[in-house]
Amino acid sequence: MDNKLKNFAMDLFNINAIKFGEFKTKVGLMTPVYCDLRVIVSHPRVMKTLSNLLIEYINGLEQFDIVCGVPYTALPIATTVSVNIDLPMVMRRKEAKDYGTKKLIEGSYKESDNCLIIEDVVTSGSSILETVKDLNDAGIKCKEVVVLLNREQGGANILKEHGIKMHALLSMTQLIKYLREANCVDDTIVEKIANYLQESQVDSSVIKKNPNINRLKLPYSKRVEYAENPITKKLLKIISDKQTNLCLAADVTKSADLIKLAEQVGPHICLLKTHIDIVEDFSMELLNHLKNIAQTYNFILFEDRKFADIGKTVEHQYSKGIYKISSWAELVTSHSLTGKGVLDAIKQSSGLENRGVFLLAQTSAAGSLIDEKYTKGTLQMMSEYPDLITGIVCQTPLFTDKPGMIQLTPGVQVNVAGDNLGQQYNSPESVVLERGADVAVVGRGITQASEPGAAAENYKKLLWDAYLRRIEV
Numbered sequence: 001m002d003n004k005l006k007n008f009a010m011d012l013f014n015i016n017a018i019k020f021g022e023f024k025t026k027v028g029l030m031t032p033v034y035c036d037l038r039v040i041v042s043h044p045r046v047m048k049t050l051s052n053l054l055i056e057y058i059n060g061l062e063q064f065d066i067v068c069g070v071p072y073t074a075l076p077i078a079t080t081v082s083v084n085i086d087l088p089m090v091m092r093r094k095e096a097k098d099y100g101t102k103k104l105i106e107g108s109y110k111e112s113d114n115c116l117i118i119e120d121v122v123t124s125g126s127s128i129l130e131t132v133k134d135l136n137d138a139g140i141k142c143k144e145v146v147v148l149l150n151r152e153q154g155g156a157n158i159l160k161e162h163g164i165k166m167h168a169l170l171s172m173t174q175l176i177k178y179l180r181e182a183n184c185v186d187d188t189i190v191e192k193i194a195n196y197l198q199e200s201q202v203d204s205s206v207i208k209k210n211p212n213i214n215r216l217k218l219p220y221s222k223r224v225e226y227a228e229n230p231i232t233k234k235l236l237k238i239i240s241d242k243q244t245n246l247c248l249a250a251d252v253t254k255s256a257d258l259i260k261l262a263e264q265v266g267p268h269i270c271l272l273k274t275h276i277d278i279v280e281d282f283s284m285e286l287l288n289h290l291k292n293i294a295q296t297y298n299f300i301l302f303e304d305r306k307f308a309d310i311g312k313t314v315e316h317q318y319s320k321g322i323y324k325i326s327s328w329a330e331l332v333t334s335h336s337l338t339g340k341g342v343l344d345a346i347k348q349s350s351g352l353e354n355r356g357v358f359l360l361a362q363t364s365a366a367g368s369l370i371d372e373k374y375t376k377g378t379l380q381m382m383s384e385y386p387d388l389i390t391g392i393v394c395q396t397p398l399f400t401d402k403p404g405m406i407q408l409t410p411g412v413q414v415n416v417a418g419d420n421l422g423q424q425y426n427s428p429e430s431v432v433l434e435r436g437a438d439v440a441v442v443g444r445g446i447t448q449a450s451e452p453g454a455a456a457e458n459y460k461k462l463l464w465d466a467y468l469r470r471i472e473v
């Protein structure tokens, strides 16, 4: 089987079914490898090989009453299998006809027939689940799917969670290994794909309840109506009106520098993020200046306080002390570490009408102790406080089905070299196109530029162009 698969991998490469470069996926993110198996229908020899490979695989599985291909690419593949092993096939329509039977499943079948599903490529498994749902609604049982290629991005686990066992002829790792051995790709591509697979894992949250709502494809202006928090609405409107998804990390230590910076970059940003406790000559006067500048240039003041204590302490840290954060920062960040008490404290002290919170679910720092369980717990907290949470601070698209929430991504610079204290950078294009950022945080890329205003304008343009490419305007 190994040799046959290797030859088949070469066939796929030769007919241009596997491409390397920069491609957009179904959910709007970028990928360095694209599998377009629709072309197989034009290559009967490759189709025959695929059919034989699938049949060899299926013969090792339990018996099925019927087979069904996931529309559309897998339809002809399932047909060849059906014809060659004499296994009846049914077809799933993507839309019901508006005349005649209005059935979604075409063909002859009995209720409780056991159906084998066939699919070409699996990323999240969402298309398979849509097919399973329609088959189940028609009374047909589906427990197993055979796929040509598993992209290894989490689809197998998601299907397992839904009671579907996935069998794959090839995994992405295997495919790339075969192509490397045959010198069809070089080590740089192999490494790029390995990194991409590691960084683009998906979980059940990407299985959208409503396939029409995907924040990565929706313009900011259209997302306003989905936001439940008033500051989130305000932010989305500012982003849309000013055409900027740039947040400045204004990490300077003197009031005069902060004011000057705010004036210089004001026209180009939607958020001005502060660490107010690093300002050596802090006074409430500084905040009055900042509030005026924010009003003049229409941006939001955002204190990156990263609350992480018990609720009662956070209540004081938020509203009392010398900084009185709640009185001027419309947005703050919080860790999810100590649980919901923090959010309740912020909610109580601010009222809901004019404050929002970004929860930190991942960090850009190397060696962070945040693991997958912590990140998932943070997303759960987000779902429980839709009226308070503005979004999530993270590095990868952890959610796509909540267009009213904003993904804020720090660690952004044109020069992606990183610093000597663990900060890791990605380019403006990649955070928006590959990592799902709605708003990108840029600090030293602007503050250390010789002309911060011009640098901010440049970042604004790069980020906005990437956003336009993402939504395909």
Ligand SMILES: O=c1ccn([C@@H]2O[C@H](COP(=O)(O)O)[C@@H](O)[C@H]2O)c(=O)[nH]1
Binding pocket: 249, 251, 275, 304, 362, 363, 364, 365, 393, 410, 411, 412, 423, 441, 442, 443, 444, 445
């Ligand atoms: O994971 C995180 C969370 C927050 N930050 C903050 O963003 C800026 C980044 O500044 P640069 O100069 O662009 O590195 C800074 O204020 C951090 O506190 C982050 O970097 N990573």
